[in-house]
Amino acid sequence: MTSVLMDIWRSFRSLPLWVQIWVGVILVPVNMSTIFMLLKENGNGWFILTLSIGGMVPNLYLMFKERGFSKAMALSHLVFWIPLLYFLFIWIGLAMIMVPEAKLFIWHLVILFVVNAISICFDLKDSWQWLKGDRKIAS
Numbered sequence: 001m002t003s004v005l006m007d008i009w010r011s012f013r014s015l016p017l018w019v020q021i022w023v024g025v026i027l028v029p030v031n032m033s034t035i036f037m038l039l040k041e042n043g044n045g046w047f048i049l050t051l052s053i054g055g056m057v058p059n060l061y062l063m064f065k066e067r068g069f070s071k072a073m074a075l076s077h078l079v080f081w082i083p084l085l086y087f088l089f090i091w092i093g094l095a096m097i098m099v100p101e102a103k104l105f106i107w108h109l110v111i112l113f114v115v116n117a118i119s120i121c122f123d124l125k126d127s128w129q130w131l132k133g134d135r136k137i138a139s
Contacts, residue, residue, distance in 0.1 A: 035053070048084065048088070059073045081120055085116060088109055
């Protein structure tokens with residue numbers, strides 16, 4: 001188990017620094033924050049939580065199976081986060097109209113939307129490359 005974790009860590013650290021920062025400081029924390037923010041603030045938060053975390057959970061399996069990071073990890077983002085963006089867009093508009101005093105909640109939705117929209121741009125390219133045969137593991 002230790003060697004698998006070390007392989008995953010080495011793979012992560014071999015990614016460009018900006019990708020490491022994007023994933024470790026922005027992407028994962030923003031999506032994980034839905035656990036605390038959305039379940040507390042909104043009765044429909046479970047749906048946002050499921051899509052948000054759902055885009056990351058399959059990657060845990062892939063990381064352990066492949067012992068590192070690959071472009072295949074982008075596929076689950078497309079499956080879960082494209083519908084998430086659609087619903088966030090609607091919910092942000094509704095929240096701004098119906099509960100404008102919930103500024104913190106609205107900002108959280110906006111940040112989640114922007115971060116995942118940016119990620120989807122990267123994921124479309126990575127998914128396409130993976131589907132075309134780029135199956136290498138970052139090392």
